[in-house]
Amino acid sequence: MPGVQTHTELHFWLRAEVKPLEKRTPLMPEHAKELLQRGHRVTVERSTERCVSDEEYEKAGCNLVDAGTWASAPADTIILGLKELPETNDPLTHRHVFFGHCYKDQSGWKDLLRRFSKGKGTLLDLEFLVDDIGRRVAAFGRSAGFIGMAVGLKQWCHYQLTGEVLKELHYYLSSEALILDVKKDLENVFVKKGIRPSTLVMGALGRCGRGAVTFTEKVGLENVLKWDLEETKRGGPFKEILDVDIFVNCIYLSTSIPPFLTKELLQQSRKLNVMVDVSCDTFNPRNPVPVYQETTSFNRPTVRVIEEPAFDVIAIDHLPSLVPLESSKEFSEALCPHLIECCNSPVWTRAENLFYEKCKAAST
Numbered sequence: 001m002p003g004v005q006t007h008t009e010l011h012f013w014l015r016a017e018v019k020p021l022e023k024r025t026p027l028m029p030e031h032a033k034e035l036l037q038r039g040h041r042v043t044v045e046r047s048t049e050r051c052v053s054d055e056e057y058e059k060a061g062c063n064l065v066d067a068g069t070w071a072s073a074p075a076d077t078i079i080l081g082l083k084e085l086p087e088t089n090d091p092l093t094h095r096h097v098f099f100g101h102c103y104k105d106q107s108g109w110k111d112l113l114r115r116f117s118k119g120k121g122t123l124l125d126l127e128f129l130v131d132d133i134g135r136r137v138a139a140f141g142r143s144a145g146f147i148g149m150a151v152g153l154k155q156w157c158h159y160q161l162t163g164e165v166l167k168e169l170h171y172y173l174s175s176e177a178l179i180l181d182v183k184k185d186l187e188n189v190f191v192k193k194g195i196r197p198s199t200l201v202m203g204a205l206g207r208c209g210r211g212a213v214t215f216t217e218k219v220g221l222e223n224v225l226k227w228d229l230e231e232t233k234r235g236g237p238f239k240e241i242l243d244v245d246i247f248v249n250c251i252y253l254s255t256s257i258p259p260f261l262t263k264e265l266l267q268q269s270r271k272l273n274v275m276v277d278v279s280c281d282t283f284n285p286r287n288p289v290p291v292y293q294e295t296t297s298f299n300r301p302t303v304r305v306i307e308e309p310a311f312d313v314i315a316i317d318h319l320p321s322l323v324p325l326e327s328s329k330e331f332s333e334a335l336c337p338h339l340i341e342c343c344n345s346p347v348w349t350r351a352e353n354l355f356y357e358k359c360k361a362a363s364t
Helices: 029-037 054-060 109-119 141-162 175-193 207-218 239-243 324-340 346-362
Strands: 011-014 041-045 063-065 078-080 095-097 199-202 224-227 246-249 274-277 303-306 311-314
Touching: 011 029, 029 041, 029 054, 029 324, 041 054, 054 063, 109 346, 141 175, 141 199, 141 207, 141 246, 141 274, 141 311, 141 324, 175 207, 199 207, 207 224
Parallel strands: 011 041, 011 078, 041 063, 078 095, 199 224, 199 246, 246 274, 274 311
Antiparallel strands: 303 311
16 A cells, blocks of 8 residues: 555665667566555666656656666665676676576576675576466566567568568567557468468467467467477477477476477478577577577567578567567566565565575586
């Protein structure tokens, strides 16, 4: 309730993102205002990229500071962000809340955790803020799957009409605008070539997979295969993937599993033209789709892995930023109640314990 004080005042510092073309925010102004009403402090770094203007945070009562000044914030400040920090060897002294991407043996994971150990700071990783049954309390999964399917369809349509890969992607003000744009692309292909794409969603029962399936429904596609644990329990690789036009990988990788798709399998006769790796575990040694070697971006959304017949891969690790305002609102609304109780609930205790466990592993 407005005006209610928490037992412990916390100072949150929303940093400006340094990842190119990242427009999302983990904290919307209305939720920053709620933190303030609960007795916390909120500092916001100015940003020209963020999908919300600096003025909106100022109206909410936040203190605005220059971008990149979080490093000199008071020691007890909680630094809040989304994507990676600037790549330096500087020790990290604060408590940080962001997606570290360093707990599943990703490239450079030890280097990041050693920076925290050296500075005696703490990473409270957004990906591992989970409830009592292990479910993430705030996630971009639904919007990632939704937008991943959209981009995959756009690439398929573009290839059908031009034979080329998409050159770039532009931001959308709403998911409805994205739906209308893809509908137009699909209709153009149908009018000119009389075909519609078939799709397979891997991990269709999860948040991400459900988002991907929902998008196919929104644009009127019916030929959608929905695979999850039951369909994959026999272990890959799966030749069935070759029989669809678009394969969308939405699984959450937690353990090593046989690959779904391999380079050898792709050499066989196939219909498959586009893969969207929404999970984007590109540099994870356990990647279940080890058929490409680079992530892509909004400025270069697609990489052609095989020229003939064409096999194109989309592996953008911040897909929800294509519709940044909607995805930020959804995420911030889910995260805010936990920020109010930051460092004072089992959700945060579990995240902190996991951090120390991973730091110990990084030191060996």
